[in-house]
Amino acid sequence: MLPQEFLERMENMLGEEYPAFLKSYDIARYQALRLNPQKGDDASFLNRMVFSLERVPWAEHGYYYTAQDTPGKHPYHEAGVYYIQEPSAMAPAAYLTRQMADGAGERILDLCAAPGGKSTQIAAAMAGRGILISNEIHPARAKILSENIERMGIANAVVTNETPQRLAEHFSEYFTRIMVDAPCSGEGMFRKNEEACEQWSTQNVELCAHRQDEILDCAASMLAGGGRLVYSTCTFAPAEDEGSIGRFLKRHPEFYVEEVPLAEGMSHGLGELSTTIRLWPHKLRGEGHYVAVLRKEGTLADGGSGLLKNGYENGITAGDSKSAAAGIPEYLAFAGETFAGDALEKYAGRECRYLKFGEQLYRIPEGMPSVKGLKVLRPGLHLGTAKKGRFEPSHALALTLHAADVLHTMDLPSDGREIRGYLNGETFPAQGEKGWYLITVDGYSTGWGKLAGGIMKNHYPKGLRKRLP
Numbered sequence: 001m002l003p004q005e006f007l008e009r010m011e012n013m014l015g016e017e018y019p020a021f022l023k024s025y026d027i028a029r030y031q032a033l034r035l036n037p038q039k040g041d042d043a044s045f046l047n048r049m050v051f052s053l054e055r056v057p058w059a060e061h062g063y064y065y066t067a068q069d070t071p072g073k074h075p076y077h078e079a080g081v082y083y084i085q086e087p088s089a090m091a092p093a094a095y096l097t098r099q100m101a102d103g104a105g106e107r108i109l110d111l112c113a114a115p116g117g118k119s120t121q122i123a124a125a126m127a128g129r130g131i132l133i134s135n136e137i138h139p140a141r142a143k144i145l146s147e148n149i150e151r152m153g154i155a156n157a158v159v160t161n162e163t164p165q166r167l168a169e170h171f172s173e174y175f176t177r178i179m180v181d182a183p184c185s186g187e188g189m190f191r192k193n194e195e196a197c198e199q200w201s202t203q204n205v206e207l208c209a210h211r212q213d214e215i216l217d218c219a220a221s222m223l224a225g226g227g228r229l230v231y232s233t234c235t236f237a238p239a240e241d242e243g244s245i246g247r248f249l250k251r252h253p254e255f256y257v258e259e260v261p262l263a264e265g266m267s268h269g270l271g272e273l274s275t276t277i278r279l280w281p282h283k284l285r286g287e288g289h290y291v292a293v294l295r296k297e298g299t300l301a302d303g304g305s306g307l308l309k310n311g312y313e314n315g316i317t318a319g320d321s322k323s324a325a326a327g328i329p330e331y332l333a334f335a336g337e338t339f340a341g342d343a344l345e346k347y348a349g350r351e352c353r354y355l356k357f358g359e360q361l362y363r364i365p366e367g368m369p370s371v372k373g374l375k376v377l378r379p380g381l382h383l384g385t386a387k388k389g390r391f392e393p394s395h396a397l398a399l400t401l402h403a404a405d406v407l408h409t410m411d412l413p414s415d416g417r418e419i420r421g422y423l424n425g426e427t428f429p430a431q432g433e434k435g436w437y438l439i440t441v442d443g444y445s446t447g448w449g450k451l452a453g454g455i456m457k458n459h460y461p462k463g464l465r466k467r468l469p
Helices: 004-026 042-046 087-096 117-126 139-151 164-170 194-198 202-222 242-251 328-338 343-348 395-400 417-423
Strands: 031-035 053-055 062-065 082-084 107-110 131-135 157-160 175-181 223-233 255-257 277-279 289-296 354-357 360-363 376-379 381-387 390-393 409-412 435-441 444-452 455-458
Touching: 031 087, 031 117, 062 087, 082 117, 087 117, 087 175, 087 223, 087 277, 087 289, 107 117, 117 131, 117 139, 117 175, 131 139, 131 164, 139 157, 139 376, 139 395, 164 202, 175 202, 202 223, 202 242, 223 242, 242 255, 242 289, 328 343, 328 381, 328 390, 328 435, 354 376, 381 395, 395 444, 409 417, 409 444, 417 444
Parallel strands: 107 131, 107 175, 131 157, 175 223, 409 435
Antiparallel strands: 031 062, 031 082, 053 062, 157 376, 223 289, 255 289, 277 289, 354 360, 360 381, 381 390, 435 444, 444 455
């Protein structure tokens, strides 16, 4: 049951539209997925006719699916071919990356990133270029964020587990774009999340608004002059939406609202902030959302890269004296036996820089800022670990690769028993040269196997194994 105080406020806000708004709660919520362009183009996937899909008008690669479809139980989900995401939640990242040809030169921060929908959408637009820092303050949610970054095959992301205040101490006017999907009272998700409805109170709305002010102030200090900041919530509360932006603009006159085109079904913001965006569930096929696109005065070309508390991460090169201790020789030997064509240069070339993080080896993105003093879960692409003179590749590396990148692959059909057995940790008979194989499902990379004695040993991570129907 919807809170009475919430209903009274919504009736005052919506007037004659209130009955239509109330009726929207009787309609089943819309579900969508976003195809991962790093795995392949949309047309190739759509030609497979796996699900009944219809375009989400405001999100490139976004598609509604029907109640009869079960994409979360399909092998493609484990291969990172798509990300299941509420359709309205695709709008903020679409506005953040608007008019961005690719990620070259971009330094992007997703400040409140878990579980990873917006980060993975931003990464898709970046096309493997530039730097993406995905941050989450709660450790358990940061772990989920890191897992989703891995599943979608993203190589240029750094996942941090910090407060906005701590990040602001390390980055000053550094980022070209910042996503602030702020913690909120969740009113727009009442249809989807009963818990949000049960926990709602006017006091919580006020607490959220205060927290949003603090987060936005931190974001403002980290954005370079000329940069774009997108603020979003999944609530209807004016105090958290137009209220938060109005208060922010008074504190930060160097920012202004950037007027952007609205997609079909979207509405203008309320009052003086009509150039912000409202997504109402009775006007479009999605839940309630608010989006404000802000620009900081200045010119990015003149802003340089801002100030970094600890400079840049130098990493370790193959010729460095620390390379042996990091396991780089073992990795390079593995790479020479495994990669094909341009992949050898891309993932193990002379320009690659590495970072030993615990016992694990990572390839860091070009121009990566130093992570010294920060809580980091994923400093770039996890390559694997050296073990007793040999190298064991990571699951993240497998999901980043394509079949053409390796010398040996084993493709399993998505409708077959073998792929389901593989995802559940089973071995299977196979013929070919012994060594590491990239296991693919209908050509999409899924994980590693190691062939020996006619048996493909399973290297799918134990913590991810599951039984699919």
